Amino acid sequence: MKLSLLRSRNGVFILAIVFMAIALFRSTYTQFSDVAAGQFPNPDSYYKLVLLEGYAQGEPINFNPRDNVPAGNWIHWSLPHSWTVWQLHKVFALFGMDTQSALIWAGASLTLFSMLLLTALVAGTILSIGTYKATLATALLMASNLPLAGYGQLQQITHHIFMLVPIAGAALCIIRSIQTPNVARDFFAGLLAGLALWISPETMPLVVIMVVLRMAIRLQFPGSGKLWPMAAGLVGLVLLAWLIDPPAPTFSAWSLDHISLAWLLFVGLTAFVMLVADYVATHEMILPKAFAWVAITGLVVGGVWLLLTPGATAGASGLLPDELKTVWWDQIQELKPASSPEKMIAWLATPIVAGLLALYWAWRKRLLWLGVLGMGTLLYALLGGLHVRMGAAGALVSALAFGLSISYLPVFANEEARHSFKAQMGGVLLVLLGPLQLFAVIGVVLLNNDSDILNANKDKKNDCSIQDIAPQLNALPASVVLTTSSGASELLYRTHHKVIAGNYHHNVGGLLDVHRTLLDTAPWDIAKEVIEKRNVGYILVCQSGNDAITDKPHSAVFYNWLAGSNDIAGISPITLSQESDGRWLLFKAIQQ
Secondary structure, three states, rough: OHHHHHOOOOHHHHHHHHHHHHHHHHHHHHHHHHHHHOOOOOOOHHHHHHHHHHHHHOOOOOEOHHHHOOOOOEEEOOOOHHHHHHHHHHHHHHOOOOOHHHHHHHHHHHHHHHHHHHHHHHHHHHHHHHHHHHHHHHHHHHHHHHHHHHHOOOOOOOOOOOOOOHHHHHHHHHHHHOOOOOHHHHHHHHHHHHHHHHOOOHHHHHHHHHHHHHHHHHHHOOHHOOOOOHHHHHHHHHHHHHHOOOOOOOOOOOOOOOHHHHHHHHHHHHHHHHHHHHHHHHOOOHHHHHHHHHHHHHHHHHHHHHHHHOOOOOOOOHHOOOOHHOOOOOOHHHOOOOOOOHHHHHHHHHHHHHHHHHHHHHHHHHHHHHHHHHHHHHHHHHHHHHHHHHHHHHHHHHHHHHHHHHOOOOHHHHOOOOOOOHHHHHHHHHHHHHHHHHHHHHHHHHOOOHHHHOOOOOOOOOOOOOHHHHHHHHOOOEEEEEOOOEEEEEEEEHOOOOEOOOOOOOOOHHHHHHHHHHHHHOOOOHHHHHHOOOEEEEEEEEEOOOOOOOOOOOHHHHOOOOOOOOEEOEEEEEOOOOOOOEEEEEEOOOOO
């Protein structure tokens, strides 16, 4: 720690970013050839590229005319991420790339840039009131975090890291208000929180944590500035988002997964609570009483929002009929709990340690805002345990709680004092928390002989590669291809054909048709009805039989019948060349 680089603020800030850059370089090096070939583990990456390529052809940026035939499919994904990728692809096009390649590299590079920017904002937040050592320890923790790396890799052309950047920016603005109040900065914090909601309403818990964090600072430190600027920024940005990017034509005006009336009501009620906190803070109440008034108001307002917003109490799976929950929703890996030992370590250890540290120092230093951050971190330990998808967001709030709380440890706070051996060893363990956690995960994986956890977004649903059969599919006249939803997104990307349902939850009718046709125990007559209704031209199945049906308690009659090359009247097999994966079977559906 005596190096000059570690004794300057700018040097520590740069080194923190270098830690993440090194981590990203490793994954980028191993994934570069796959990305160049258009191979992605997450079906959402294919679907995003299909939407943007359609936009290049004049289609709306969130509409896919080749999915859910014949109606097409509107997507809930909001404008900011798609628009940013679209603008960035123009830079790559200047170097002679075609549209498809430019979009790939624009989306991939945006994910990497988001990871670096996320690290920079977290480091800046800790440096604003914390210590240099704590900043570097936090950067090392982020660089070795598996849930964060799962979505923050080159092969992810999704919004999951992009949506965290404005939250980190809001945290920087909020924490800086402890020492230097600034109206413009508070307004900007509100704008950033609103932007995160616009990118994805999935950030709602993070937005709530940021709002409560700012209110806690206001209540305990009245000189930190009023809350109305942040409230105004939050409401203003979400209102602007609703005007620019309203719910798609097939969506409810109260849609919970897109900016809608539900989120206008949410930010309006949130702003009301912030104004109440402002009012309480100006009346010189003792802190426990002031906090009680604001907490009661928040609980009442939260209850009002849940009661007035259709479907708010049902959760994400409430959007689906029961039949689809068991045959599709339960098969999505990122929505499953962190149930294995290695996932428990990777997803739960950091938020639990960071949350408890924050609560301890909140009690020791009597800091309400740090207690809020600690409780928010423990909340994300719960959310990450229930759905591994929440792990990346949990990593962000954990990093903030970890860095800001360990800054109060003497071994991190005092550069010159002599510390006991016990204190130094405790400091070393905290610095190495991220790498030790990673090594523990690797050890458990090696013992269990299962490396899937090291790639958090590995697609386990499809053993056959669409890329192998794409040339032969493209040689056929454009038609509707019936295949499982896990392969449909890539099929849309690699071919000119249409599909019944990609891996997308709003296409309930399409997903049910695919299930009832391919994956259910229904007789041939049911499958025949769907084939005729959807005007299916070709049926594509994987002979391994592992595509989305392996965990079913029953067999998929029609799918397995075809995979076994059994004859069905009206279904004619098509001979494939040996260049394609030998497990693929293709059939022509002869319309009666």
